[in-house]
Amino acid sequence: MPETDATTFDYAMPSLGADMDDGRVLEWHVAPGDTVHRGDLVALVETEKSDIDIEIWHDGIVDEFLVDVGDLVAVGTPIVRLRTLDGEPPPSGTPAPVAEPGAGPDEVEDVVSTVTRAASADAWRPPAATSGGRVPASPLARRRAAELGLDLGELHGSGPGGAVVDADVIAASTRAAVTAPSPATTSPRRSADTMRTMIAERMATANREIPHYHLTRDLDLGSLDAWLTERNAERPIAERILPAACFVRAVAVAAARHPELNGFWSDGRFEPADAVNVAMAISLRRGGLVTPKIERADERSVDEVMSALRELVAAARSGSLRASWMTGATITVTHLGDTGADLVHGVISPPQVALVGFGRTRSMPWVLGDDIVVRPVVTSSLAADHRATDGAIGSRFLATIADLLDQPEQL
Amino acid sequence: MNSDLTTMILSAIADVAPELEPELADLDHDVDFWTELQLDSMDHLAVMTRLSEQTGVDIAERDYPRLTTVASIRDFLAAGGA
Numbered sequence: 199m200p201e202t203d204a205t206t207f208d209y210a211m212p213s214l215g216a217d218m219d220d221g222r223v224l225e226w227h228v229a230p231g232d233t234v235h236r237g238d239l240v241a242l243v244e245t246e247k248s249d250i251d252i253e254i255w256h257d258g259i260v261d262e263f264l265v266d267v268g269d270l271v272a273v274g275t276p277i278v279r280l281r282t283l284d285g286e287p288p289p290s291g292t293p294a295p296v297a298e299p300g301a302g303p304d305e306v307e308d309v310v311s312t313v314t315r316a317a318s319a320d321a322w323r324p325p326a327a328t329s330g331g332r333v334p335a336s337p338l339a340r341r342r343a344a345e346l347g348l349d350l351g352e353l354h355g356s357g358p359g360g361a362v363v364d365a366d367v368i369a370a371s372t373r374a375a376v377t378a379p380s381p382a383t384t385s386p387r388r389s390a391d392t393m394r395t396m397i398a399e400r401m402a403t404a405n406r407e408i409p410h411y412h413l414t415r416d417l418d419l420g421s422l423d424a425w426l427t428e429r430n431a432e433r434p435i436a437e438r439i440l441p442a443a444c445f446v447r448a449v450a451v452a453a454a455r456h457p458e459l460n461g462f463w464s465d466g467r468f469e470p471a472d473a474v475n476v477a478m479a480i481s482l483r484r485g486g487l488v489t490p491k492i493e494r495a496d497e498r499s500v501d502e503v504m505s506a507l508r509e510l511v512a513a514a515r516s517g518s519l520r521a522s523w524m525t526g527a528t529i530t531v532t533h534l535g536d537t538g539a540d541l542v543h544g545v546i547s548p549p550q551v552a553l554v555g556f557g558r559t560r561s562m563p564w565v566l567g568d569d570i571v572v573r574p575v576v577t578s579s580l581a582a583d584h585r586a587t588d589g590a591i592g593s594r595f596l597a598t599i600a601d602l603l604d605q606p607e608q609l
Numbered sequence: 610m611n612s613d614l615t616t617m618i619l620s621a622i623a624d625v626a627p628e629l630e631p632e633l634a635d636l637d638h639d640v641d642f643w644t645e646l647q648l649d650s651m652d653h654l655a656v657m658t659r660l661s662e663q664t665g666v667d668i669a670e671r672d673y674p675r676l677t678t679v680a681s682i683r684d685f686l687a688a689g690g691a
């Protein structure tokens with residue numbers, strides 16, 4: 199690795215999947231002299247499975263490119279040198295939010311998801327990983343990384359002294375789950391088989407390690423339907439809201455009120471997340487699915503959630519998901535849609551501890567007061583990690599969702 | 610006019626669901642294509658939004674139930690939303 203002085207730092211080829219060994223820079227999105235900010239796209243990179251835009255995770259000024267367009271370089275190879283702004287010290291750790299201990303990934307599988315970005319998706323390695331010595335890691339992390347074929351040196355360590363702990367490995371493997379979110383149509387390199395394999399591994403891990411419990415609750419959507427019909431009638435089509443956005447919003451608010459279900463199981467204990475980032479499972483017609491997240495959905499209005507959802511679905515369908523959407527989810531929602539089944543018993547996406555499902559909305563007989571009436575009904579379900587919570591909490595969580603959807607003005 | 614609208618409708622579907630493009634050439638214009646092509650509510654909204662923006666015709670939610678085929682949407686748009 200090239201030397202860096204006190205005001206420069208290198209951005210390395212990120213690992214965008216557990217099975218990614220190298221990547222090819224297809225295009226630079228920046229030029230030397232450009233000031234970049236955290237989250238800016240710096241390059242388009244070709245991996246075995248798709249082309250992915252990679253983002254910078256620290257502010258800086260592009261100094262020079264360390265590789266040429268077309269170069270195939272190993273993960274971890276510095277590709278851009280940057281200068282810090284105003285003589286700030288260069289970043290030392292791996293600042294990408296995705297690599298924080300609790301910043302789990304998304305993916306689900308029956309609901310499986312996908313991710314694009316790797317473990318250390320960004321690229322600054324902790325010093326320990328670049329010193330050439332043995333990477334500090336917990337024994338469990340070491341064993342799991344070996345099982346999964348992950349290189350510890352590629353992972354961000356969140357443990358003491360930057361040591362890689364189990365949660366880091368789980369998070370990395372989860373992010374790698376489906377790696378390339380772009381549909382096969384736009385990316386012939388990615389095969390459906392690869393996505394299947396990733397999903398298989400993720401789900402096998404989830405079912406092997408997570409003692410799931412499942413709860414369901416039927417919800418009368420009569421009030422929600424009426425509310426949406428009235429609201430949408432006075433709006434142009436581009437501003438209309440679908441029930442899916444209300445589901446996501448209700449889950450986000452409920453997750454904020456029941457923080458025991460919003461976070462990660464890591465190294466034998468539950469770590470609550472400090473934000474509610476809801477991943478939405480979006481199936482791809484060619485098979486598989488992706489689970490991009492809606493960040494801080496508990497702090498957004500239904501309209502904002504709807505607009506985020508539109509953006510994510512369009513990006514998922516067209517293969518233009520951004521790497522930063524693919525990690526950091528704290529809870530996942532899967533909505534089977536109106537042509538789907540009635541009920542989903544989901545599989546949690548580790549290290550998350552909960553997955554909320556919504557089946558098909560259908561007309562059902564419903565008891566209202568002393569009458570039996572026909573109402574639009576959806577079955578909500580919760581798959582939760584029994585290590586982190588018990589059924590009582592899960593029941594209260596579903597009750598909160600029921601209340602919110604029954605009084606949609608609260609959304 | 611009608612063939613232009615048909616083309617517009619098919620391209621809106623192709624834009625929203627690019628992977629379905631190969632199937633569109635053989636699509637029967639009198640079948641419920643939402644079901645036939647397994648388009649979900651988000652796809653539905655995206656297609657309708659595109660068509661509304663391109664034609665300037667307002668498509669109300671209450672019109673959705675009768676707009677299930679390429680032919681019915683084409684006639685609806687040709688009539689300016691009547």
